[in-house]
Amino acid sequence: MFKGVLFDLDGVITDTAEYHYLAWKELAASIGITIDREFNEQLKGVSRLDSLKRILAYGGKENAYSEEQIANLAAQKNEQYVKMIAKVTPADVYPGILSLLQELKQAGIKVGLASASINAPALIERMELSAYFDTIARADQVPSKPDPAIFELAAKNLGLEPEQCIGIEDAPAGIQAIKACHALPIGVGKASDLGQDIAVVENTAKLTLAYLEEQWRKYRA
Ligand code: BG6
Numbered sequence: 001m002f003k004g005v006l007f008d009l010d011g012v013i014t015d016t017a018e019y020h021y022l023a024w025k026e027l028a029a030s031i032g033i034t035i036d037r038e039f040n041e042q043l044k045g046v047s048r049l050d051s052l053k054r055i056l057a058y059g060g061k062e063n064a065y066s067e068e069q070i071a072n073l074a075a076q077k078n079e080q081y082v083k084m085i086a087k088v089t090p091a092d093v094y095p096g097i098l099s100l101l102q103e104l105k106q107a108g109i110k111v112g113l114a115s116a117s118i119n120a121p122a123l124i125e126r127m128e129l130s131a132y133f134d135t136i137a138r139a140d141q142v143p144s145k146p147d148p149a150i151f152e153l154a155a156k157n158l159g160l161e162p163e164q165c166i167g168i169e170d171a172p173a174g175i176q177a178i179k180a181c182h183a184l185p186i187g188v189g190k191a192s193d194l195g196q197d198i199a200v201v202e203n204t205a206k207l208t209l210a211y212l213e214e215q216w217r218k219y220r221a
């Protein structure tokens with residue numbers, strides 16, 4: 001059976017993926033680029049700087065700004081995002097997540113956070129979930145998803161191999177990262193976005209320990 005569960009945060013533990021989208025949409029609009037939800041799928045799970053570079057390329061402005069201007073634009077987006085998440089409380093934790101974390105703790109299964117967000121530790125505290133995480137892997141120390149490094153780091157911090165872990169993700173880049181390090185992926189969202197070859201739940205209420213065990217038996221038997 002699996003020994004660890006590695007969670008993504010934005011769009012898995014709470015709805016902050018929506019805030020990232022809204023903040024990027026506003027920033028992009030301010031420089032004359034229109035993004036929509038379909039394009040946003042490509043930004044999910046991707047670091048702040050890489051997201052901005054993808055937006056600039058999408059708008060045909062990849063060479064329009066200096067590195068310093070790019071850093072300023074990224075900081076502007078983050079300022080807006082930080083304002084948005086100031087309102088997050090424990091009531092914003094997605095359905096089923098708290099009970100899953102409680103089940104995992106009781107079963108002695110290690111729990112790690114493998115989020116690309118520098119804001120992740122603050123959000124976990126704001127949602128009063130710190131006690132459930134044995135590690136929060138630091139996103140600023142590794143390359144961005146789809147590189148598997150953040151999942152590898154979280155597993156390592158838990159004293160486990162990725163192969164012994166389940167990874168839970170809402171982003172195509174995140175699923176790619178989980179597959180690349182040979183953890184078992186479970187997607188949150190639509191199979192059409194995340195893949196027909198993996199377990200996908202349409203919402204987090206379905207994520208129970210029993211469901212995770214069932215997927216492990218199904219895909220790892
Ligand atoms: C990921 C989000 O979790 O974190 C991305 O899915 C976001 O949308 C990335 O760009 C980085 O977040 P932050 O908070 O460091 O800008």
Ligand code: MG
Nearest residue numbers: 008010011170
């Ligand atoms: Mg996510």
